[in-house]
Amino acid sequence: MPDITVPIISAYAGGILIILQALLMVLTGLHRGKAGINLGTGGDPVMERKIRRHGNLAENAGLFVAVLAIAEMTVVPSSTIMIIAIGFLVARFSHAIALSTEAGSQGAEGGKIFVLARIIGAFGTLLSFLALGGFLLFNLM
Template sequence: MDTVFSLPITTLFVALFALTQIPFTVAVGIRRAQTGIQFMDGGDPALLKRMRAHGNFTETVPMALLAMAAAELSGAPAALLWAGGGALLVGRLLHYRTLVTSGFGNGRAVGMLLTLAPLLVFPVYVLLTLAGIRL
């Protein structure tokens, strides 16, 4: 049976982000196994970095994907959806890598900017569309 997706671009990004989250989650579990720390971070800097990188991903990605789905349902152009989804993906990967490796740096800042851009653009598109303003 053929399945028709009403949100083909967002659906693809949901799948990509779900798969991306697996190694982030596993990295926390591996560090817990290495250190024997079962709860919180136990003062281990490496575990804390992994936990915050995983947590930040988990805190930002779901809302961005919901905003993306709303934009797609509102008729956003495919180019906007691909650009926003791509920026979010690159931003999350860059932020994660920088946070886990050094904890700070330009990669972390750029990663957050690439994350915040879709979190701003998608809902603004939806609100403008609801107001009857077409771009």
């Protein structure tokens, strides 16, 4: 029977991401209640940003953590897993911060730092996905 490695790094990453997801969910719900919006955005651009911030994390985090755990339990070295996981976490926090502002989501004047945070978030997520998939496939060969 093969020796199964418990995916500890993936568990830490998953724990951090699910807390971030819960926080974004609460912030979205609080805004929804305050603005009197039952479903959708109600034409409120702040609500739209909060929904996208929450939804974008949900779209990316689950698949990432699942594949990270598979990579960690099989063939990818722990040091590589750690670097990729940290990169993904930094990217997702950067993206959430960027979408907390009009400047980060719409490129409004005077918000270059938030636009940069969104770029870091988007490209960091993409690079994390490509690195994880690449290292997993390379090490399986």
